[in-house]
Amino acid sequence: xxxxxxxxxxxxxxxxxxxxxxxxxxxxxxxxxxxxxxxxxxxxxxxxxxxxxxxxxxxxxxxxxxxxxxxxxxxxxxxxxxxxxxxxxxxxxxxxxxxxxxxxxxxxxxxxxxxxxxxxxxxxxxxxxxxxxxxxxxxxxxxxxxxxxxxxxxxxxxxxxxxxxxxxxxxxxxxxxxxxxxxxxxxxxxxxxxxxxxxxxxxxxxxxxxxxxxxxxxxxxxxxxxxxxxxxxxxxxxxxxxxxxxxxxxxxxxxxxxxxxxxxxxxxxxxxxxxxxxxxxxxxxxxxxxxxxxxxxxxxxxxxxxxxxxxxxxxxxxxxxxxxxxxxx
Amino acid sequence: xxxxxxxxxxxxxxxxxxxxxxxxxxxxxxxxxxxxxxxxxxxxxxxxxxxxxxxxxxxxxxxxxxxxxxxxxxxxxxxxxxxxxxxxxxxxxxxxxxxxxxxxxxxxxxxxxxxxxxxxxxxxxxxxxxxxxxxxxxxxxxxxxxxxxxxxxxxxxxxxxxxxxxxxxxxxxxxxxxxxxxxxxxxxxxxxxxxxxxxxxxxxxxxxxxxxxxxxxxxxxxxxxxxxxxxxxxxxxxxxxxxxxxxxxxxxxxxxxxxxxxxxxxxxxxxxxxxxxxxxxxxxxxxxxxxxxxxxxxxxxxxxxxxxxxxxxxxxxxxxxxxxxxxxx
Numbered sequence: 001x002x003x004x005x006x007x008x009x010x011x012x013x014x015x016x017x018x019x020x021x022x023x024x025x026x027x028x029x030x031x032x033x034x035x036x037x038x039x040x041x042x043x044x045x046x047x048x049x050x051x052x053x054x055x056x057x058x059x060x061x062x063x064x065x066x067x068x069x070x071x072x073x074x075x076x077x078x079x080x081x082x083x084x085x086x087x088x089x090x091x092x093x094x095x096x097x098x099x100x101x102x103x104x105x106x107x108x109x110x111x112x113x114x115x116x117x118x119x120x121x122x123x124x125x126x127x128x129x130x131x132x133x134x135x136x137x138x139x140x141x142x143x144x145x146x147x148x149x150x151x152x153x154x155x156x157x158x159x160x161x162x163x164x165x166x167x168x169x170x171x172x173x174x175x176x177x178x179x180x181x182x183x184x185x186x187x188x189x190x191x192x193x194x195x196x197x198x199x200x201x202x203x204x205x206x207x208x209x210x211x212x213x214x215x216x217x218x219x220x221x222x223x224x225x226x227x228x229x230x231x232x233x234x235x236x237x238x239x240x241x242x243x244x245x246x247x248x249x250x251x252x253x254x255x256x257x258x259x260x261x262x263x264x265x266x267x268x269x270x271x272x273x274x275x276x277x278x279x280x281x282x283x284x285x286x287x288x289x290x291x292x293x294x295x296x297x298x299x300x301x302x303x304x305x306x307x308x309x310x311x312x313x314x315x316x317x318x319x320x321x322x323x324x325x326x327x328x329x
Numbered sequence: 330x331x332x333x334x335x336x337x338x339x340x341x342x343x344x345x346x347x348x349x350x351x352x353x354x355x356x357x358x359x360x361x362x363x364x365x366x367x368x369x370x371x372x373x374x375x376x377x378x379x380x381x382x383x384x385x386x387x388x389x390x391x392x393x394x395x396x397x398x399x400x401x402x403x404x405x406x407x408x409x410x411x412x413x414x415x416x417x418x419x420x421x422x423x424x425x426x427x428x429x430x431x432x433x434x435x436x437x438x439x440x441x442x443x444x445x446x447x448x449x450x451x452x453x454x455x456x457x458x459x460x461x462x463x464x465x466x467x468x469x470x471x472x473x474x475x476x477x478x479x480x481x482x483x484x485x486x487x488x489x490x491x492x493x494x495x496x497x498x499x500x501x502x503x504x505x506x507x508x509x510x511x512x513x514x515x516x517x518x519x520x521x522x523x524x525x526x527x528x529x530x531x532x533x534x535x536x537x538x539x540x541x542x543x544x545x546x547x548x549x550x551x552x553x554x555x556x557x558x559x560x561x562x563x564x565x566x567x568x569x570x571x572x573x574x575x576x577x578x579x580x581x582x583x584x585x586x587x588x589x590x591x592x593x594x595x596x597x598x599x600x601x602x603x604x605x606x607x608x609x610x611x612x613x614x615x616x617x618x619x620x621x622x623x624x625x626x627x628x629x630x631x632x633x634x635x636x637x638x639x640x641x642x643x644x645x646x647x648x649x650x651x652x653x654x655x656x657x658x
Contacts, residue, residue, distance in 0.1 A: 104406030
């Protein structure tokens with residue numbers, strides 16, 4: 001059994017490679033829900049949907065999020081109302097791209113949640129609706145919200161906003177001074193996640209943002225403790241390559257929050273829970289610095305330019321994590 | 330000031346005629362919300378939207394509901410999930426036609442309601458967004474739900490369902506044995522409605538279903554009492570013409586619930602609150618029977634085949650109601 005801790009785009013690409021290497025039934029993806037938000041009354045789970053849409057081959061390849069061939073009628077029509085809301089209102093906002101077909105996922109999720117279904121249950125139903133054989137599970141059924149303190153460009157005062165307001169609303173273009181995961185201590189660990197972490201032959205930390213994609217998962221004490229116990233079986237792939245993030249603000253955010261935007265910085269963050277770090281060939285000169293932090297370091301091609309490249313990376317990662325299977329050959 | 334008690338399609342057509350006769354600023358439409366429902370977590374107000382879309386010239390002319398040039402991507406995509414919901418679930422239902430652009434109205438309304446706005450406030454914002462000059466007001470900001478007892482075709486047992494499940498879900502094709510308005514006694518009367526009813530020169534009961542469009546408004550005791558007090562200024566237009574409803578199940582429903590499906594049956598229902606009934610020329614032979622019930626009876630063309638025909642009907646109705654204005658000439 002393979003368990004993958006997943007954020008959005010990078011994790012989705014890795015999983016798309018992994019399913020070419022390991023039977024779907026052997027894979028559990030534990031997905032970050034710290035980015036989840038309620039928009040127009042609908043429950044929106046960006047990372048869960050990015051993983052699902054990507055594995056279904058339905059993701060828009062250019063945007064990297066949302067559905068291929070999407071239309072935007074609802075969002076366009078919503079813009080009619082925006083000028084008529086009161087000054088204090090945020091209703092009718094069109095800054096978050098919800099396509100017409102994508103809306104259906106949120107409508108279904110919202111309706112099922114209102115019926116009392118857990119996010120784990122709804123996610124399983126959505127996964128089946130997209131005909132995916134692997135297990136996709138939210139990190140918890142409780143609410144853990146990634147909150148980001150940014151410097152307000154107008155007043156230069158610090159202001160705490162929800163993750164999507166930082167990431168999409170402000171296009172992650174403002175400096176971050178703090179990240180916290182509201183609700184993480186009281187959130188109940190998911191039994192599915194606990195057994196996926198406890199029972200996996202290899203736990204892979206996908207090449208996702210260590211702070212705001214993997215951070216929320218680790219913020220739940222029971223998971224962090226379990227990862228520490230299983231450290232020997234945990235292998236991470238660095239999302240930082242040549243000092244930069246392939247996608248998103250991970251590099252800037254690492255620097256802004258006092259970490260090093262390099263594979264060494266990543267290794268330092270993951271050292272408590274992870275015995276092996278997979279880094280890209282361009283960072284080979286830093287392998288010894290990673291090893292000096294007490295991690296094994298495996299050097300390979302980590303750029304997932306195709307599903308085949310992602311599968312090759314998955315194979316190396318599983319072997320690096322000590323996994324034993326036909327793919328190890 | 331003219332106040333119109335309104336259901337959906339018939340009332341919307343009458344109002345579209347009325348705005349050609351009376352200044353927009355003089356008109357308040359008090360709209361039935363007994364049909365309102367929550368679908369996929371979204372607050373849907375069919376009559377309010379039919380009135381708004383019709384007056385905005387945005388209604389689909391063939392369907393008579395929803396927006397012109399509508400697309401159905403979200404609803405189609407929702408169908409993917411329906412087979413994967415549990416047996417007890419109603420999530421992912423596609424029986425209620427929510428178009429993509431129409432969804433925006435419900436998204437905005439839901440978001441504003443979640444912010445604490447009253448339905449009256451949101452409705453005013455939506456009305457302005459559609460650039461309408463008249464006042465459109467929900468009958469109450471509280472929840473009054475029209476519940477319909479129908480005969481289950483399978484078991485022949487009576488079963489109570491929400492109005493939309495009867496009207497749309499079962500295409501109003503099953504016999505009705507009872508109608509009630511859940512919440513009507515505890516619903517707080519809307520101050521806007523009270524002053525619109527109390528201060529109007531003429532109160533028009535639009536040609537809507539007396540039982541399930543006007544019935545919910547009358548079910549709120551303060552309104553019924555006020556209408557009784559203002560009976561002389563209240564004029565109704567019969568939605569029954571030649572013993573049949575022009576649209577919808579009003580004729581069958583009247584018969585099923587023990588009323589007469591004729592202008593006489595309508596007169597009997599409205600007699601306590603209404604001094605004048607406007608009926609169509611085809612029912613002229615029943616005018617004396619209406620008068621025998623203590624109502625004035627005005628005979629005219631009531632079929633609103635065009636906005637001009639609706640304006641002519643509006644003019645006759647206002648005069649019949651004792652209204653005085655330039656349109657009376």
